[in-house]
Amino acid sequence: MSTATAAQQALLDARYGKTQSKPEPMIWTPQVEALLSHKSVRTFLPDALPAGTIETMVAAAQSASNSSALNQWSVVAITDPVLKQRISDTVARSVPADRIPWIEEAPALLLWVADLSRGAEMTRNSGKEPVVFDYLDSFLMASIDAALAAQNAAVAAESIGMGIVYLGVMRNIAESLAEMINLPQYSFVTFGMAVGLPDNARASSIRPRPAQPMVLHYNHYEQGRYRDYLDDYETVYQAFRERQRMSKKNWSGSVVESATSMDYMAGRSALRETVQMRGFKLK
Ligand SMILES: Cc1cc2nc3c(=O)[nH]c(=O)nc-3n(C[C@H](O)[C@H](O)[C@H](O)COP(=O)(O)O)c2cc1C
The missing domain is CATH 3.40.109.10 (NADH Oxidase)
Known part of the structure; x- marks a missing residue:
């Protein structure tokens, strides 16, 4: 275990948004940092891929x-x-x-x-x-x-x-x-x-995820617990969309739309x- 550096803290802020609870403690390694840095890329330069x-x-x-x-x-x-x-x-x-x-x-x-x-x-x-x-x-x-x-x-x-x-x-x-x-x-x-x-x-930037209690359960599945974390995720989700100049949408709406x-x-x-x-x- 190690204390997060400013760069590591910034990664957590990006992944969870400033206002949601963050996982802690974290065990930081270069691989963990790389994984937390992921973002989908939809804008590419015309250059060929480097050989190999x-x-x-x-x-x-x-x-x-x-x-x-x-x-x-x-x-x-x-x-x-x-x-x-x-x-x-x-x-x-x-x-x-x-x-x-x-x-x-x-x-x-x-x-x-x-x-x-x-x-x-x-x-x-x-x-x-x-x-x-x-x-x-x-x-x-x-x-x-x-x-x-x-x-x-x-x-x-x-x-x-x-x-x-x-x-x-x-x-x-x-x-x-x-x-x-x-x-x-x-x-x-x-x-x-x-x-x-x-x-x-x-x-685009790193896209925030819900706080961990939405997805992480220990030993048995805590049904319905996710509801306690929805509002905080909505705030972070909508702020991300606004910063990225994406159309106005809330996460719950997207989930329902995908289901219907x-x-x-x-x-x-x-x-x-x-x-x-x-x-x-x-x-
Ligand atoms: C199996 C799979 C299929 C996906 N299909 C598409 C797709 O067809 N078009 C697209 O723009 N993004 C697609 N995505 C990317 C997701 O939209 C993206 O991973 C998600 O919004 C989270 O954003 P992030 O990867 O930047 O963290 C797909 C992702 C996965 C895992």
């Missing part, structure tokens, strides 16, 4: 834990600007806003794939059927592993000065995306990730069928 960026990110991704050491994920790095533009245009047609400039601006788009295709082929080559892959758990397992890999890659990218933003919107176009990148059966793009050099002149607006689904309402068409039976 993708390889370094993927080495970090491969160092994440993965279920039963089965290596059930892949990543497709879209570096061809024409293909990236095609993907970007296709996504843009699926969302209310007519452009998603950060996919266009970023020099690379990584597509993180839950990938049972290698296992399915190896199993069939051994004369057996991959019956376990018919179950929801297999799909979930590969999706979890893809997410853990991607997050390690994100942390590595940020440590070398790159910025990233995850792109769940890729699932809006799951079917056509699979076609565009020649995805085999038993594989599915869980999400994308734009990566590039941040244009700090247009960058079919616009929010933007094409993902038929995802079960799409995933099943990709070979997963989700039993």
Whole structure:
């Protein structure tokens, strides 16, 4: 344990806002500082990625834990600007806003794939059927592993000065995306990730999170305790949006909108069928 430096205190202030309670004590390390410094980047410089960026990110991704050491994920790095533009245009047609400039601006788009295709082929080559892959758990397992890999890659990218933003919107176009990148059966793009050099002149700031008692429970789940922390989070959330010149919105409203607006689904309402068409039976 160590006393927080001014820089570390500033990170806590940014992550939780000045008015919410802060976690303490904290155990500070350079890695913890780096993690608390995360912010999604949606404004990129036109520069190419430094040589080795993708390889370094993927080495970090491969160092994440993965279920039963089965290596059930892949990543497709879209570096061809024409293909990236095609993907970007296709996504843009699926969302209310007519452009998603950060996919266009970023020099690379990584597509993180839950990938049972290698296992399915190896199993069939051994004369057996991959019956376990018919179950929801297999799909979930590969999706979890893809997410853990991607997050390690994100942390590595940020440590070398790159910025990233995850792109769940890729699932809006799951079917056509699979076609565009020649995805085999038993594989599915869980999400994308734009990566590039941040244009700090247009960058946003660290986005505050709720105070820890909203999400941290010891030994048993304290139902409803989150309500005691809502008002303080709203204050911090709305102040952040105002500072970033974002549209006026409260957090509770966003949560409710995400739970009720079919616009929010933007094409993902038929995802079960799409995933099943990709070979997963989700039993
Ligand atoms: C799985 C996943 C999918 C996401 N999809 C999108 C997306 O499609 N578009 C986008 O602009 N941001 C996307 N995000 C970024 C979140 O909006 C962002 O992480 C969140 O607002 C918190 O902000 P921060 O990352 O700057 O802390 C996604 C994040 C995750 C984890």
